[in-house]
Amino acid sequence: MNRSFYWKLAAISLQKNGKTYFPYILTCILTVAMYYLILSLAGNPGIYDLVGGSIIASTLNMGCFVTAVFAVIFLFYTHSFLIKQRKKEMVLYNILGMEKRHLGYILACETLYILGISLAAGLGIGLLMDKLLFLILLKMFDGTVTLGFQIHREVLGSVIMLFVCIFAAIFLNSLRQIHLTKPIELLHSADMGEREPKIKWFMSLAGIICLGSGYTIALTTINPMDAIMLFFFAVILVIIGTYCLFVAGSITILKMLRMNRRFYYHPRHFIAVSGMIHRMKQNAVGLANICILSTMVLVMISSTMCMYLGSQDAIRRNCPHTIVVQAEGIQEELPQKMEAILQEDQIERESAVWYRYLDYTAYRKGNVLITDPSQDASGSIICGIIAIALEDYNRCQNTQYTLDQHEVILMTDYAEYPGDTLWLAGEEYKIKQVEEAKSARFVMRSQTIVGGYILVVPDMATLFRLDGAQRLEYGTEYSSQLETYYGVDVVLSEEEQIQLRAEVQATLPADYQSSVSLQFEEEDTVMGLYGGLFFIGVFLSILFVIATILIIYYKQMSEGYEDRQRFEILQKVGMTRKEIRGTIRSQVFGVFYLPLLVAGVHIVFAFPFIARILQALSMPNTGLFALCTGGCFLVFAIFYALIYNQTAKTYYRIVAPEKRYF
Amino acid sequence: MMSMLEVHHLKKIYTTRFGGNRVQALSDVNFSVEQGEYVAIMGESGSGKTTLLNILAALDKPTGGEVLLNGKSLTGIREKEISAFRREHLGFVFQDFNLLDTFSIQDNIFLPLVLSGKNYKEMKSRLTPIAKQLGIEEILNKFPYEVSGGQKQRAAVARALITKPELILADEPTGALDSRSSDSLLHLFGEINQKGQTILMVTHSTKAASSARRVLFIKDGEVFHQLYRADNTEEQMYQKISDTLTMIATGGMRHE
Numbered sequence: 001m002n003r004s005f006y007w008k009l010a011a012i013s014l015q016k017n018g019k020t021y022f023p024y025i026l027t028c029i030l031t032v033a034m035y036y037l038i039l040s041l042a043g044n045p046g047i048y049d050l051v052g053g054s055i056i057a058s059t060l061n062m063g064c065f066v067t068a069v070f071a072v073i074f075l076f077y078t079h080s081f082l083i084k085q086r087k088k089e090m091v092l093y094n095i096l097g098m099e100k101r102h103l104g105y106i107l108a109c110e111t112l113y114i115l116g117i118s119l120a121a122g123l124g125i126g127l128l129m130d131k132l133l134f135l136i137l138l139k140m141f142d143g144t145v146t147l148g149f150q151i152h153r154e155v156l157g158s159v160i161m162l163f164v165c166i167f168a169a170i171f172l173n174s175l176r177q178i179h180l181t182k183p184i185e186l187l188h189s190a191d192m193g194e195r196e197p198k199i200k201w202f203m204s205l206a207g208i209i210c211l212g213s214g215y216t217i218a219l220t221t222i223n224p225m226d227a228i229m230l231f232f233f234a235v236i237l238v239i240i241g242t243y244c245l246f247v248a249g250s251i252t253i254l255k256m257l258r259m260n261r262r263f264y265y266h267p268r269h270f271i272a273v274s275g276m277i278h279r280m281k282q283n284a285v286g287l288a289n290i291c292i293l294s295t296m297v298l299v300m301i302s303s304t305m306c307m308y309l310g311s312q313d314a315i316r317r318n319c320p321h322t323i324v325v326q327a328e329g330i331q332e333e334l335p336q337k338m339e340a341i342l343q344e345d346q347i348e349r350e351s352a353v354w355y356r357y358l359d360y361t362a363y364r365k366g367n368v369l370i371t372d373p374s375q376d377a378s379g380s381i382i383c384g385i386i387a388i389a390l391e392d393y394n395r396c397q398n399t400q401y402t403l404d405q406h407e408v409i410l411m412t413d414y415a416e417y418p419g420d421t422l423w424l425a426g427e428e429y430k431i432k433q434v435e436e437a438k439s440a441r442f443v444m445r446s447q448t449i450v451g452g453y454i455l456v457v458p459d460m461a462t463l464f465r466l467d468g469a470q471r472l473e474y475g476t477e478y479s480s481q482l483e484t485y486y487g488v489d490v491v492l493s494e495e496e497q498i499q500l501r502a503e504v505q506a507t508l509p510a511d512y513q514s515s516v517s518l519q520f521e522e523e524d525t526v527m528g529l530y531g532g533l534f535f536i537g538v539f540l541s542i543l544f545v546i547a548t549i550l551i552i553y554y555k556q557m558s559e560g561y562e563d564r565q566r567f568e569i570l571q572k573v574g575m576t577r578k579e580i581r582g583t584i585r586s587q588v589f590g591v592f593y594l595p596l597l598v599a600g601v602h603i604v605f606a607f608p609f610i611a612r613i614l615q616a617l618s619m620p621n622t623g624l625f626a627l628c629t630g631g632c633f634l635v636f637a638i639f640y641a642l643i644y645n646q647t648a649k650t651y652y653r654i655v656a657p658e659k660r661y662f
Numbered sequence: 663m664m665s666m667l668e669v670h671h672l673k674k675i676y677t678t679r680f681g682g683n684r685v686q687a688l689s690d691v692n693f694s695v696e697q698g699e700y701v702a703i704m705g706e707s708g709s710g711k712t713t714l715l716n717i718l719a720a721l722d723k724p725t726g727g728e729v730l731l732n733g734k735s736l737t738g739i740r741e742k743e744i745s746a747f748r749r750e751h752l753g754f755v756f757q758d759f760n761l762l763d764t765f766s767i768q769d770n771i772f773l774p775l776v777l778s779g780k781n782y783k784e785m786k787s788r789l790t791p792i793a794k795q796l797g798i799e800e801i802l803n804k805f806p807y808e809v810s811g812g813q814k815q816r817a818a819v820a821r822a823l824i825t826k827p828e829l830i831l832a833d834e835p836t837g838a839l840d841s842r843s844s845d846s847l848l849h850l851f852g853e854i855n856q857k858g859q860t861i862l863m864v865t866h867s868t869k870a871a872s873s874a875r876r877v878l879f880i881k882d883g884e885v886f887h888q889l890y891r892a893d894n895t896e897e898q899m900y901q902k903i904s905d906t907l908t909m910i911a912t913g914g915m916r917h918e
């Protein structure tokens with residue numbers, strides 16, 4: 001037979017099956033676009049300039065991997081329903097004298113058509129969206145985003161590679177299906193109902209175990225550093241668990257409900273339960289996808305939003321005054337030297353703050369702060385400590401506090417402290433009072449990585465004693481040293497501030513080893529970094545939300561046609577339209593809100609875990625994160641409800657057309 | 663004495679959506695069915711027999727005339743109650759069985775009872791004798807796609823009977839069955855009728871119609887003729903029906 005004949009036949013059959021193929025091709029196109037977008041983002045070198053660049057890069061690579069897995073599962077699964085419908089047509093060709101070999105040619109041509117269309121349109125949309133999203137978001141973040149826009153040839157290459165592979169696999173699978181079936185069976189296959197799914201105990205159990213261990217990791221990992229390491233592991237466990245539970249667990253539960261006669265033979269449950277069993281068989285994977293995508297959207301957008309909104313905290317911690325000088329060692333003359341410069345230049349200013357402090361890290365185990373690396377630190381939390389003598393504290397804060405020997409004031413931002421005593425360098429101190437660290441303008445640079453405390457100790461002697469202890473225990477390589485801080489708010493333009501810094505650096509003695517930081521610069525970097533993160537969060541969320549909408553819509557539509565006949569029968573058997581609407585609603589409602597519900601549960605369990613990771617990324621404000629998460633979930637739920645309502649309307653129109661007299 | 667089912671001057675006109683074409687499906691149908699009768703309604707395709715059945719089943723509303731079931735007008739029932747009425751007073755057997763694939767045979771049969779809020783024990787006790795009579799005890803736990811057409815239709819009959827309806831409406835019940843299954847189904851209808859069940863069947867199969875006690879012929883939207891089986895055997899009845907059909911087809915005169 002002529003080569004072009006197959007191409008023509010394939011084109012015709014695609015056209016004839018347009019109703020089923022159109023949504024499939026659309027799915028393919030958008031999957032390609034989505035994969036391109038996320039790959040191009042992950043390949044963006046600007047990522048590494050962001051705070052925690054390596055973590056984000058690996059998160060994105062993880063995202064690429066997950067998207068690729070989605071693409072494979074989702075396309076394979078969508079296609080499996082298509083090929084089932086096409087089998088009969090194929091058999092007809094077979095009976096009319098076409099060999100299975102020829103059917104293979106037609107299938108190959110069809111696959112190539114779809115691949116071509118999907119890649120061309122998908123990459124086109126991907127490129128366009130890439131550019132567009134960048135422009136929009138750049139505008140949104142006022143140019144503080146450090147990411148650029150470019151087209152990578154390798155990205156194009158790997159997108160094409162992946163989809164060629166997926167389509168080849170889909171093609172081989174359809175070939176296998178065609179070869180395995182016998183014409184006679186196939187002709188009758190339309191009369192065969194969808195087989196009832198079996199209870200899969202093993203898979204349900206595996207799902208519970210995976211999900212359980214994922215949750216356990218999330219709840220029991222206290223150390224922020226461990227949290228980062230275990231994060232991916234927990235995520236993979238939860239993903240596997242979600243798939244297993246949706247695919248097998250749901251059916252197990254429904255079948256158990258069916259075995260309960262008193263529950264099952266009830267007008268409201270009877271149709272819903274049996275309908276759900278069959279519905280879940282076809283929808284489980286799609287629903288699990290929706291669930292995972294929703295969870296990802298929520299986690300990403302809430303954590304990045306929290307960082308963006310919390311960036312003021314980071315600025316305050318890193319650079320509490322408009323101009324900050326930090327010198328190594330105890331430099332009693334630093335204030336006078338700085339005052340002299342400021343006076344000489346006649347700079348408009350507020351009163352300055354200066355203090356001597358020790359900034360070091362320790363492991364807190366219960367109420368003992370450990371600085372000896374040889375000691376057993378298991379079960380402890382790493383924390384940053386700033387120690388200040390009372391006299392400096394009173395001067396800075398204009399207070400008249402007094403402390404006895406072995407008494408301290410503990411200041412904390414978001415880290416909690418249990419108990420009312422504290423062991424420091426082998427001696428117990430009573431915590432006289434606890435203060436909010438926010439109220440003071442102390443630099444807490446080390447606490448940007450880990451949570452921690454400011455400790456106000458009775459006198460300089462105690463401060464020296466602590467310094468000596470940590471020097472001894474950490475050794476020269478890891479120990480910190482005493483520093484002197486001088487900070488002042490000045491009224492100067494940015495250029496003048498830069499000038500002033502140069503002057504200060506030139507004037508101060510070299511042995512101060514001083515560093516001068518300007519708050520506006522800090523603000524620029526921090527906002528740029530967190531803005532970039534938020535940008536990625538918004539970008540990926542939009543992407544995932546589009547994918548979610550698509551899956552929901554596709555599922556609703558494809559089911560509408562199947563359900564139509566069933567509901568006609570129910571009407572004939574004596575169900576009112578109202579009852580039918582009711583059962584449709586409860587089934588569709590259950591099926592489509594289940595992913596949102598499970599996503600909510602995932603979020604609840606992930607919350608403490610992510611809060612810890614955020615601590616490691618210098619966002620210890622758990623309250624703000626809770627607010628962000630709650631807010632995002634609410635917005636997402638409203639959005640989800642809107643999509644659901646819209647598609648449900650279309651679904652009703654298909655299933656129970658208005659004004660049919662039944 | 664009042665008849666169980668009375669149909670007076672029934673008229674049905676279909677209009678296309680924009681009121682352009684008007685098609686008269688039924689023009690003036692009159693007949694009645696007594697308690698315990700087994701009536702077949704025959705007619706060619708397009709003669710309006712399906713329309714008639716749909717109206718009797720309260721699935722469609724007539725343009726004119728009325729239908730009385732036990733003296734109660736079907737047209738007077740409010741939309742809200744119509745489904746419950748259908749469920750409680752009528753049983754249906756369809757050509758394409760209309761069993762739900764998502765239910766086992768037993769659950770399919772239970773369906774109308776579950777909708778009426780009956781408990782499992784009562785449903786089961788109602789099902790046992792019916793299943794025995796219809797010979798479907800073995801397949802109760804199977805799914806519709808696992809059993810043959812004849813078995814599916816028996817299940818559908820069981821579903822119609824289980825509500826103890828006053829009237830069973832059958833729409834081409836043998837239409838999708840092979841001749842052996844048809845025979846056994848018709849035999850079953852005869853048996854059920856013997857036990858006092860009123861049956862009204864719409865069919866264009868002479869074979870099916872000949873199992874009824876009375877046959878109504880519909881042509882051009884009217885009852886054209888009727889035959890009583892009386893003491894005739896099925897074979898004699900078959901011959902009589904064939905003759906009548908030939909006469910209708912050749913446009914013979916109406917006689918009573």
